[in-house]
Amino acid sequence: MAMARRMTRPSEVTRERIIKAAERLFAESGYDGTSIRAIVAKAKVNQAAINYHFEGKDGLYREVLRAAFRGLTEHQLAHAEELNSMSREEALAQFVRRQLQPLLGRDEYSRHMRIFNWETVQPTAVFRSLVAEEAAPFLGLAADLVHRFLPDADQRTLTVAAVWLLGQCSVFVRNREQLPQPPIGLVLDEPAVDWLAATIGRWVIAGLQPAGRS
Amino acid sequence: MAMARRMTRPSEVTRERIIKAAERLFAESGYDGTSIRAIVAKAKVNQAAINYHFEGKDGLYREVLRAAFRGLTEHQLAHAEELNSMSREEALAQFVRRQLQPLLGRDEYSRHMRIFNWETVQPTAVFRSLVAEEAAPFLGLAADLVHRFLPDADQRTLTVAAVWLLGQCSVFVRNREQLPQPPIGLVLDEPAVDWLAATIGRWVIAGLQPAGRS
DNA sequence: CAGGAATTCAAACGACGGTTTGAAAAATGG
């Protein structure tokens, strides 16, 4: 009975290679659209490695999804304290700008958002449970933001306002591919995204400002 | 050279049966998630019928997508005139309420919206062209609505405002599955949707109201 | 440096995907 408690190093690098390649491909083409063979080709590992390390495609996807969730919450909650030291207007504008970040590039955060987008149409069981467990603090952050504008609102109104706030950003993120094309025709460089964030921020602030009633 | 110009009746019913079944299945599981065998089983036709009538799965999907687009624009533009006779506040509230309709049931309009949702993550070429051709009047409707609140705004602001308006509704429609579950926990019956539409409508109106500047 | 466990590898398996085929069955038109 050998108690192999030490981490084995060389196998970890293939694990990482697989996860990295899978994250990119899942973000690009979704779960069904990504084949095991495409993943192992990109990761340059053997095909059986996925079943060996993750017990199948499902297990790998589960792992990628977990990592994406961790990335998202860290990315957002890391700046949560800064928001508290700002005015509510500044804090909301900052939040909106950060939500619009994926419009600019294909960084890690954008990939994570894209993986979640695949899930919104028909959520996996894995995704459902992850949302139920881990999305609460993130939604809470948005709820806290709107709470500073609606101090007298009841719980339901606050929750709806939080979802509403997220929707105003996500519609642009989700339809990023369509925005530059007709009939919309938006340019998506950095100043344009800054302007967009500022505009949306102004509308949100004005929308929540005078509405004290539930 | 027989000029068979007359429509053949009995074959049309199988065409319709296929389209009807395909629309439901595509809405439920998307293009990749729906198999030819599932469609013909639901439509109770032979498997080769799809290739015969539509020249393959792509052709069938194209047809379903066209029908969905027609349904959407008709559904919205049919009430476009009514909006003009209302005050801008009433018109916007009506528009929001109509956008939130899919929250309630699984009617035809909801299915069409669901098919579009599948496309937003990675749009098909067919979908892209349909959007470019046929979405303009629908987006124009939204743009006209916000134009009544922002009479001095430039073109870009109006377009962004239209997309923004649609986003505030679609975030609820898109995540309909998640809304009743934790950590959100919304009930989605008719009075709740009415309240939701009214609340969103109020926020949008307040948001656009004082912001006259671009 | 053995010896055993952990990991990699090429190949194949079985299931399911969309499409094709060629003949049988209706439908059409003179």
Next chain:
DNA sequence: CCATTTTTCAAACCGTCGTTTGAATTCCTG
């Protein structure tokens, strides 16, 4: 009613999918 076209049908084809297999190789440890 017959000749021709149109439509249906069961079966098979061919490719891709995720997974399994069993041997070869590498890694760790005593």
